[in-house]
């Protein structure tokens with residue numbers, strides 16, 4: 001058995017801060033000790049509300065206190081909602097007035113939103129950049145409207161890799177101008193991964209009950225994997241993208257990032273559905289929403305009879321990371337023991353082309369310019385109205401935006417594109433073909449329920465076809481950095497993926513809270 005290293009400087013400092021804060025905020029902390037709020041699930045919290053052991057105000061104060069204490073170190077939050085406590089009070093009043101059982105699973109539960117998702121309130125939606133500071137959105141984002149009507153408390157905005165990691169191909173992972181570098185709470189010198197870095201950091205460190213992230217290619221799956229949280233990247237169109245600072249509408253999607261599969265599923269149930277402001281995609285995908293919602297698929301024996309595919313090359317090609325490789329071999333055994341059928345050594349026909357030459361980059365660049373310009377034009381007030389304005393802003397604020405260090409090459413390339421031309425259309429066709437002849441064929445021919453892959457390496461395969469994936473904590477590497485296991489499937493297969501993810505989580509329970517080591 002390895003012995004724990006002595007407390008590092010930062011860890012002991014965090015402990016001291018927490019102890020000091022305990023003296024200051026005796027009530028909240030006394031409550032947190034009586035009721036373990038750390039790691040509490042939405043279900044635990046609802047039970048505590050109902051038994052009058054906890055109010056939404058107390059819970060919101062608990063998270064605000066965690067954010068105040070931990071955020072200077074972790075930088076997972078950009079701003080907190082000045083109205084959060086008012087919303088909590090309203091939830092507390094509603095709970096008294098409404099009949100038992102009539103309230104949503106997120107009623108009174110504090111939610112963090114990635115900073116590219118816009119609520120129409122006092123908070124700023126800026127994708128982490130100063131360029132959008134002070135902009136006013138026309139209305140709540142589609143998913144925010146759903147959270148509000150479910151009675152959730154909008155706690156604040158999570159940090160991200162600026163512009164969802166689309167400003168530059170340089171290393172912006174977890175960095176944005178407004179908060180600086182987000183830190184991985186499990187190893188402060190490790191990459192938190194992005195672009196939904198803040199959502200993952202905050203969930204890992206209990207700075208909120210549940211959160212939303214967004215993904216275009218890996219932005220939910222990667223930070224979920226690296227911070228030991230559960231991330232659901234839904235089928236494109238299952239959740240609305242209206243009111244979300246866009247990247248590429250063909251691939252963009254909003255999804256839950258939480259500490260458990262059950263929490264993520266509770267969030268998914270609230271945010272899915274048709275939105276007139278993202279009509280085409282959400283109408284098309286709403287056929288996938290099961291009646292009775294997704295909760296019914298949280299079955300402890302969810303792995304029974306599931307056919308799971310494993311593509312060793314390149315996904316499980318771990319030469320040097322023996323600890324990770326070993327963990328996955330043990331997970332395969334667990335999956336079998338839980339009743340799944342593993343189809344090993346499968347091949348994904350066009351995998352090299354998907355990773356090297358799919359056309360994704362070209363299409364994304366053109367889509368980004370159009371979609372961002374539309375988003376900026378629709379704002380009620382904004383200091384910038386086009387991608388060209390944002391580029392000029394960055395050049396003017398080189399220091400704050402670290403332009404010399406990180407650059408903005410992707411912005412410049414996007415600005416040079418000319419709409420959806422022949423090349424973009426052929427890139428779209430190519431991605432459709434790659435999905436059809438690759439992933440879809442692999443899934444259908446082998447009658448797979450899911451493809452099992454480590455961490456988030458599969459993200460491109462899922463991204464180019466609009467396919468869903470769920471990342472679940474799967475272990476910790478030699479540096480104490482978490483890694484996840486990803487279950488990916490065909491469009492609309494969320495029910496099956498949830499059964500598999502929940503079955504795996506319940507059989508392994510790998511997530512543990514971070515120790516803020518260095």
Ligand SMILES: *[C@@H]1O[C@H](CO)[C@@H](O)[C@H](O)[C@H]1NC(C)=O
Nearest residue numbers: 079080082122123124133134
């Ligand atoms: C949003 O931005 C404005 C500046 O435009 C600032 O005054 C305000 O404090 C910000 N809101 C929050 C919640 O930080």
Ligand SMILES: *[C@@H]1O[C@H](CO)[C@@H](O)[C@H](O)[C@H]1NC(C)=O
Nearest residue numbers: 187189190478479480517518
């Ligand atoms: C954190 O990661 C670094 C490498 O990035 C490693 O040197 C260090 O030992 C790790 N810390 C812990 C506590 O494992």
